[in-house]
Amino acid sequence: xxxxxxxxxxxxxxxxxxxxxxxxxxxxxxxxxxxxLHLSRExxxxxxxxxxxxxxxxxxxxxxxxxxxxxxxKQGIEDYFSLCEKKIDTKEIIKxxxxxxxxxxxxxEWNTLFLFVSNTLKHGHEEFNSTLPKIQHHMRRIEQFLESxxxxxxxxxxxxxxxxxxxEKILVVDDEPVIVDMLVAILExxxxxxxxxxxxxxxxxxxxxHYSAIVSDVxxxxxxxxxxxxxxxEKYPNIRDRFLFFxxxxxxxxxxxxxxxxxxxLPKPSSITDIKKAxxxxxxx
Numbered sequence: 001x002x003x004x005x006x007x008x009x010x011x012x013x014x015x016x017x018x019x020x021x022x023x024x025x026x027x028x029x030x031x032x033x034x035x036x037l038h039l040s041r042e043x044x045x046x047x048x049x050x051x052x053x054x055x056x057x058x059x060x061x062x063x064x065x066x067x068x069x070x071x072x073x074k075q076g077i078e079d080y081f082s083l084c085e086k087k088i089d090t091k092e093i094i095k096x097x098x099x100x101x102x103x104x105x106x107x108x109e110w111n112t113l114f115l116f117v118s119n120t121l122k123h124g125h126e127e128f129n130s131t132l133p134k135i136q137h138h139m140r141r142i143e144q145f146l147e148s149x150x151x152x153x154x155x156x157x158x159x160x161x162x163x164x165x166x167x168e169k170i171l172v173v174d175d176e177p178v179i180v181d182m183l184v185a186i187l188e189x190x191x192x193x194x195x196x197x198x199x200x201x202x203x204x205x206x207x208x209x210h211y212s213a214i215v216s217d218v219x220x221x222x223x224x225x226x227x228x229x230x231x232x233x234e235k236y237p238n239i240r241d242r243f244l245f246f247x248x249x250x251x252x253x254x255x256x257x258x259x260x261x262x263x264x265x266l267p268k269p270s271s272i273t274d275i276k277k278a279x280x281x282x283x284x285x
Contacts, residue, residue, distance in 0.1 A: 001120070004069055004113055005053050011110060012047030014081050016040050021088055022098055032095060035145045039102070042138050046114065049127065053117050056125055073109045080104045099146070103155050106142060107162060111135055133168065133212075137284040140190060144280060148273070160189075167192050168283050169209055173202040173216040173228065174246075179268075183215060183246070186272055187279060197221075199228025206232055206239070213282040214242050218249040226257060241285060244278050246270070 019040035023033045084101045087093035118131035139159075146156045168191045172183045175197045184193045194209065196202035200223040202216070214232075218225040225245060233240045245258065245265040258265050266278055 001057055001117065002054070005050055005057060005117055007069055007074065008050045008110075008114055008117065009047055009054065011077065011081075012043050012050060015105070016043040016047060018081060018084055018088070018101075019043060022084070022093065025088065025091075025093065026095065026098075029095070031148070035141075036098070038141060039138075042134075042141075045134075046138075049131070050114070050117065052127060053121055056121055069113065070109065077105050077108055077110055096151075099149075099152065099155075102142060103159070106139065107159060111139075136167075140280065141284065144276070168212040169194060170279065170283075171196065171202060171205060171209075171211040171214045171216075173197075173199065173214065173220070173225065175217065175220045179217070179246075183275070186275055187215075190276075191283075199223030199225060199231070202228055203231055203235075206236065212242065213244060213279050214239070215244050215246050215279065218245060218247040218254055226254070229261075229263070242282055244282055246275070 017040075019036045023036035023040065026033045026036070080101045084093065084097060087097055115131060115135060118128040122128040122131070143156065143159055146152045146159070170187055170191050170193050172180055172187075172193055172195045174180050174183070174195075180195045180197075184195065187193050191212075194205060194211070196205055198220045199216070202214070203223070205211075216225040216228060220228075223231075225247065229240075229243055232243075240261070240263075243263055245263060246268060247254075247265065248268040250267065257263070264278060264282065266274060
């Protein structure tokens with residue numbers, strides 16, 4: 001296990017520096033640079049978690065590993081890093097080179113080993129419990145960026161065909177079945193979707209499930225979206241940042257409520273891209 005953790009620390013540090021340095025080269029491409037900076041920050045956090053793993057393991061013999069690093073896999077990842085680093089140093093790197101490196105390394109056994117270490121240590125060490133969703137968010141950030149680019153359709157499809165390591169649950173609240181079906185079709189590709197036709201029904205569902213995001217209308221029978229939000233926050237204070245209102249109701253009172261409570265909202269209609277992006281931002285916050 002020690003050898004695996006040591007290599008992971010080195011790899012996370014290498015990826016963090018590579019993404020950060022590459023972002024500086026592509027400052028003219030603001031979207032790409034911001035994407036790389038996001039990845040670099042996440043890799044830095046991953047590295048810190050593996051340093052914590054090293055501290056937990058220490059010299060204990062009960063963490064001896066039943067698996068080891070495959071030399072071919074290890075060399076392949078290191079070769080990709082070396083190639084990118086060389087092109088960065090010689091100013092020859094292009095966007096396609098960086099994306100090829102990201103795909104080849106991030107969707108390899110590198111992250112499988114990361115999950116293996118975290119799952120081994122999570123019993124008795126709470127800081128390792130949230131690793132699965134964090135890695136899935138990391139992967140989805142990469143997929144979503146590729147979706148916004150042209151020329152990477154084949155690579156993107158291969159990534160989408162990989163088994164998910166974690167699925168979030170999202171609650172859609174709307175009294176119009178057509179709207180519910182539309183949102184389910186947009187969001188179920190990545191997550192598990194539950195639905196409710198009004199705030200009263202939705203509030204009951206919160207008692208039984210943990211939802212990473214709640215997409216709600218405002219105007220609904222029995223209990224409207226604003227009342228649902230108030231009651232949900234009263235009962236579960238930490239839920240306030242998980243709401244996204246998707247609504248056609250934009251009178252001044254509603255808008256003031258959104259602004260005062262810093263609630264995210266989208267108008268009906270909105271683009272598929274905007275809906276997916278808004279939900280992802282809530283989930284990965």
